[in-house]
Amino acid sequence: MxxxxxxxxxxxxxxxxxxxxxxxxxxxxxxxxGHGRHEVADAVAEATRRVSYVLPPWVTEERIALVELLRERWLPEGLTRVGFTSGGSESVDTAVRLALAHHSTSGRPERRKIIGRETSYHGLTMTALAISGHRSRRAPLEHVLAEYPKMPNLDAEGLEKVLWDEGPETVAAVIAEPVVGATAGALVPPDGWWAEVRELCDRHGVLLIADEVMTGFGRTGKRFGVDHWDVVPDVMVGGKGLSSGYAPLGGIFATEEVVAPIAASGEGLMFFTYSAHSAACAAGLAALRILDEExxxxxxxxxxxxxxxxxxxxxxxxxxxxxxxxxxxxxxxxxxxxxxxxxxxxxxxxxxxxxxxxxxxxxxxxxxxxxxxxxxxxxxxxxxxxxxxxxxxxxxxxxxxxxxxxx
Ligand SMILES: Cc1ncc(COP(=O)(O)O)c(C=O)c1O
Missing domain, CATH: 3.90.1150.10 (Aspartate Aminotransferase, domain 1)
Known part of the structure; x- marks a missing residue:
C-alpha cells in the first residue's frame, strides 16, 4: 500500500x-x-485568482516574469528562447519536435534520427521512451517503440562510431542527461565526455540536447549539470526542480539559431492545453526566487x-x-x-x-x-x-x- x-x-x-x-x-x-513553502502556495493562489486559464501563447504576468527571470539569472548564455509544458516527458518530446522542425525548415528533412544513451531515461511519452535506454520501463512497449540509435554511456568515441554507422547526415540530435539519474543512480561522466560530445555534434551539424529534468536548477550543486563541464547545449530541457514539485511545470530552452529557421518558415510548434499554465509559472517563479535568495x-x-x-x-x-x-x-x-x-x-x-x-x-x-x-x-x-x-x-x-x- x-x-x-x-x-x-x-x-x-x-x-x-x-x-x-x-x-x-x-x-x-x-x-x-523543500516542502511547505507558503510563499509558493500563495503565489499559485494569487495567479489562479487573477487569471485561471488563457491560451498558452497569450501573455500573463507570471509567464513573462518567469521567462525574464530564467533569462536573467538561470539559463546559460545563448539559450534565450523559452517554452513551458507540464513536465519532463512533454518537454523532451517538444525538444525532439524542435530539433526535427529545425532541420526540416532548414532544408534538411533527412535529419530525423535522435541518438540517446544506452543507459538513460527521458520520460514516458512514446518518443521520450523510445529515445531512452531504461530497459524495464521500455519492456512492455518494446515491440511498438520507434527505433532510435543508442550510444555507449561514457565513451565519446562510441558516439562517433554510431554517427558514422548511421550516417551523420541523417542525425538530427544527440540527447543525454548530464548525470544519468533514474537508470543508473547518479552516474557521472568522465571529465571531457561532454566537451567531446559537443565537439562531435558541432562537427557533424547535429544538435545537442541536454536533458536537465533531474539535474537542473541546482540539483548537482551548479545551476545546471552541464555547467560542471562548461558546455552549452543547443537545446536544454527542464522539469522537476523548475517548480520544485509545487506545480506541474517543464521547460524547453533553445538558442536563437535553433528557433530562427522554424520562425522564418512560419511553421509553429503546437502547444499542449496546459503549456505555460499561469499558476504553474507562478510556482516556478516563487521556487526559483527561493533558490536564489537562500x-x-x-x-x-x-x-x-x-x-x-x-x-x-x-x-x-x-x-x-x-x-x-x-x-x-x-x-x-x-x-x-x-x-x-x-x-x-x-x-x-x-x-x-x-x-x-x-x-x-x-x-x-x-x-x-x-x-x-x-x-x-x-x-x-x-x-x-x-x-x-x-x-x-x-x-x-x-x-x-x-x-x-x-x-
Ligand atoms: C532525466 C529525466 N528526463 C525526463 C524525465 C521525465 O519527466 P516527467 O516524469 O516529469 O515526465 C525524468 C523523470 O524522472 C528524468 O529523470
Whole structure:
C-alpha cells in the first residue's frame, strides 16, 4: 500500500498514521526547495485568482516574469528562447519536435534520427521512451517503440562510431542527461565526455540536447549539470526542480539559431492545453526566487559533498559497488559481489527491497537502475536538509542494505 501523506514540511513527510518519513528522494528527485513553502502556495493562489486559464501563447504576468527571470539569472548564455509544458516527458518530446522542425525548415528533412544513451531515461511519452535506454520501463512497449540509435554511456568515441554507422547526415540530435539519474543512480561522466560530445555534434551539424529534468536548477550543486563541464547545449530541457514539485511545470530552452529557421518558415510548434499554465509559472517563479535568495544551489554543492562523507558506512558495505554523485544527487550502486562487480539478477529486485526496508525505518529513497543490472538508490533530498537528517538517512540506508543484502 502506498503511504497516505497528510502534510509535508521541510524534508519531512507526515503520514496519516502518525509516522514521519524523511523525504531523502525529494519525491522523484524534484523537491529542491523543500516542502511547505507558503510563499509558493500563495503565489499559485494569487495567479489562479487573477487569471485561471488563457491560451498558452497569450501573455500573463507570471509567464513573462518567469521567462525574464530564467533569462536573467538561470539559463546559460545563448539559450534565450523559452517554452513551458507540464513536465519532463512533454518537454523532451517538444525538444525532439524542435530539433526535427529545425532541420526540416532548414532544408534538411533527412535529419530525423535522435541518438540517446544506452543507459538513460527521458520520460514516458512514446518518443521520450523510445529515445531512452531504461530497459524495464521500455519492456512492455518494446515491440511498438520507434527505433532510435543508442550510444555507449561514457565513451565519446562510441558516439562517433554510431554517427558514422548511421550516417551523420541523417542525425538530427544527440540527447543525454548530464548525470544519468533514474537508470543508473547518479552516474557521472568522465571529465571531457561532454566537451567531446559537443565537439562531435558541432562537427557533424547535429544538435545537442541536454536533458536537465533531474539535474537542473541546482540539483548537482551548479545551476545546471552541464555547467560542471562548461558546455552549452543547443537545446536544454527542464522539469522537476523548475517548480520544485509545487506545480506541474517543464521547460524547453533553445538558442536563437535553433528557433530562427522554424520562425522564418512560419511553421509553429503546437502547444499542449496546459503549456505555460499561469499558476504553474507562478510556482516556478516563487521556487526559483527561493533558490536564489537562500543560496540553495551553493547549499546543494556543499551538502552534497558532506552527504558523501556521512555515507561512509554505506560505502564500506560489501554489497555497495560505489557511492557517487554531484551536489545533492547521490547514487548508491548495489551489487551481489563488489570484488567482481557481479550484479544481482533483476528478478531479485534488490533496490526496491532496500527502498521498502528504508520506508519501514523512516526514510524515502528513490529506486534506480534499469531493471536488468545495476540496482541503485538515488538520494535527492531538498537542499534544506539538515546535518542530523543526513545522518539519519545514512544510518537508515546502511541498516536497510545490511538487512536486505544480508551483510
Ligand atoms: C532525466 C529525466 N528526463 C525526463 C524525465 C521525465 O519527466 P516527467 O516524469 O516529469 O515526465 C525524468 C523523470 O524522472 C528524468 O529523470
Amino acid at each position: 502506498p503511504p497516505v501523506v497528510d502534510r509535508a514540511e521541510g524534508c519531512i513527510l507526515h503520514l496519516a498514521d502518525g509516522r514521519k518519513l524523511i523525504d531523502a528522494g525529494g519525491g522523484a528527485v524534484a523537491v529542491n526547495i 543560496d540553495l544551489v551553493t547549499a546543494s554543492a556543499i551538502k552534497g559533498a558532506d552527504f558523501l562523507r556521512r555515507l561512509q558506512e554505506v560505502a564500506d558495505d560489501p554489497h555497495v559497488l560505489e557511492v557517487r554523485g554531484l551536489g545533492l544527487m547521490v547514487g548508491i550502486e548495489l551489487v551481489r559481489d563488489r570484488n567482481t562487480a557481479e550484479p544481482y539478477p533483476a528478478i531479485e529486485g534488490m533496490a526496491s527491497r532496500v527502498v521498502a526496508e528504508a520506508m519501514d525505518r523512516g526514510a524515502w529513497v528513490y529506486p534506480a537502475g534499469d531493471g536488468n543490472a545495476s540496482d541503485a538508490l538515488l538520494l535527492g533530498p531538498p537542499f534544506t536538509i539538515s546535518g542530523s537528517e543526513m545522518d539519519e538517512v545514512a544510518r537508515i540506508v546502511a541498516e536497510s542494505i545490511s538487512v536486505v543484502c544480508g551483510t
